[in-house]
Amino acid sequence: MYFGSIIFLDGKSQGKAYIGVSASTGQKLAVSLVIWLLVPEAMGSRQAAAFLLGCVAALTVVVLLLQRRPEELTSRAPLLQVFGGGGAGPSPSPSQSSSSSPPADSNNTTAAAGDPRLPPPPNHGEDEDEDEDEEEFRGLAAAVSRAATADDRTVIITCVNQAWAAPGSLLDLFLESFRVGDGTAPLLRHLLIVAMDAAAMARCRALHPHCYLYSPARGVDFAPAKPFLSRDYLELVWSKLRLQRRVLRLGYSLLFTDADVLWLRNPLKHVTAYADMTVSCDVFFGDPDGVDNFPNTGFFHVRPNSRTIAMAAAWHRARDRFPGKNEQPVFNAIKKGLVADLGLRLQYIDPAFVAGFCSYGRDLGKVCTMHANCCVGLRAKITDLRTLLHDWKNYTAMPHWAKHQAKWTVPGACIH
Structure with missing residues (x-):
């Protein structure tokens, strides 16, 4: 009054x-x-x-x-969202989020509609039915809220099935790399592991506080290892994109990483404030803004805004235009249109910092992550990543004056 x-x-x-x-x-x-x-x-x-x-x-x-x-x-003055660990969304489902996770912060407020730092509210007029979305992603908002950073609402997400989460498999190597990396152990507090089946969920809960069960496709058993480009493999990778899109619509920045990636230093230091999407690449031509670089969508950071939400929707719709393809070559095919039509600010990270078997720098003093890309087969990935993790431990044990001599072992099981 x-x-x-x-x-x-x-x-x-x-x-x-x-x-x-x-x-x-x-x-x-x-x-x-x-x-x-x-x-x-x-x-x-x-x-x-x-x-x-x-x-x-x-x-x-x-x-x-x-x-x-x-x-x-x-109207009443809107409540301004101060970036925190919480987020709006449905109440958590005990069956789909880890019970060992800490409760969400009750002091968090709803994001202001006009705040330029935050994305617009979800577009309920999109092509999919909102009620089906809510059922498919029940409990996701609460799980993401618990894991996200308090200052800028960023969450690290990886996805595993039973084969990748089994003892001695990729998930063990993935988590160990955080613990032995240079300053990466605190990042585990912001890692959400998405389990694609019940067995992977049980294994996740035994290892990590932030877990979420996501079983999107009826009639598909995601638990076993999937042959590359098989029908079940394609359902698995495209389902990940649906989940990533949902996280963006909830208003969180997302750093997605495959579980066959070793985290040795914090890669967020190489994500610029300018970029809507920062992606690793298999082939890098020297210019981080060059649209002709070959992306690798097994590791990327994306901020929530109208451009990235539209990008994720267009990316998923493009699946029908490229039957039999997984999400990475489809993104490579449509990336120029995304930049031109949506104004997407796309940048690539130099493989000297965010590396993979396809292309990696020789300097262990620079590398942040190492991805077992350009490699087919679960056993080959485990063998070579275990060898490279051993290389890293040897490097960190060296005296400072000798570290410049350290070298990676050639990933022989994957590259031969």
Whole structure:
């Protein structure tokens, strides 16, 4: 409620006008004018006219105020989201999020619709049915909220099935790399492991506090290792994209990493504030802005905004245009259109820092991650990643003056 008053005084009479403007969260505005007069019985015409003119002037001020700033009077001030660990979304489902995770912060507020730092609210008019989305991703918002960073709402996500999560498999190597890496252990607090089957979920809960069970496709058993480009393999990788898109729509920045990646230093140091999407690459031509670089979508960072949400939707729709292809070559085929049509700010990371078997720098003093790409077969990936993790441990044990001599072992099981 906004109040103003005008007081009229002279030697013979006095009067006071109170103007009250009441506002509600709706679109209707009630304006009330309450006039309280204390006028002696014998009030002169001059005083009465002056008082009435004052009331008219006060009403004019109110009308001008409503015309210039109606939003301040017709709605409550929005709650400004201070970037924190929480996020809006459905209540967590005990069956789909780890019970050992800490509770979400109750002090978090809803994101303001007009805050330029935050993405727009989800577009409920998209091609998929919103009710089906809510059922498919039940509990995801709560799981992401618990794992995300408090300052900029960033979450690291990886996906595993039973074959990748089994003891001695890729998940063990993945988590160990965080623990022995240079400053990477604290990042585990912000890692959400997405289990694609019940066995992987049970294994995740035995190892890590932040787990989420996601079983999107009926009639598909995601547990076993999948032959490259098989029907079940394609369902698996395209389902990951649906989940990534959902995280963006929830308003979180996402760093997606395959589980066959060793984390040795913090790669976020190489993500610029300019880029909507920062992606690793198999072939790098030296220019991080060069659209002709060959992306590897097994490791990328993306910020939530209208461009990236539209990008994820267009990327998923493009699957039908490229039957039998996984998500990476499809993204490579449509990337120029995404940049031109959506204005997507796409950047690539130099493989000297975010490396893979396809292309990696020789300097162990620079590398942040090592990806077992350009490699087919679970056993080959495990063998070569275990060897490279051993190389890293040897490197960190060297005296400072000798570290420049350290070299990677050629990944012989994958590259031969």
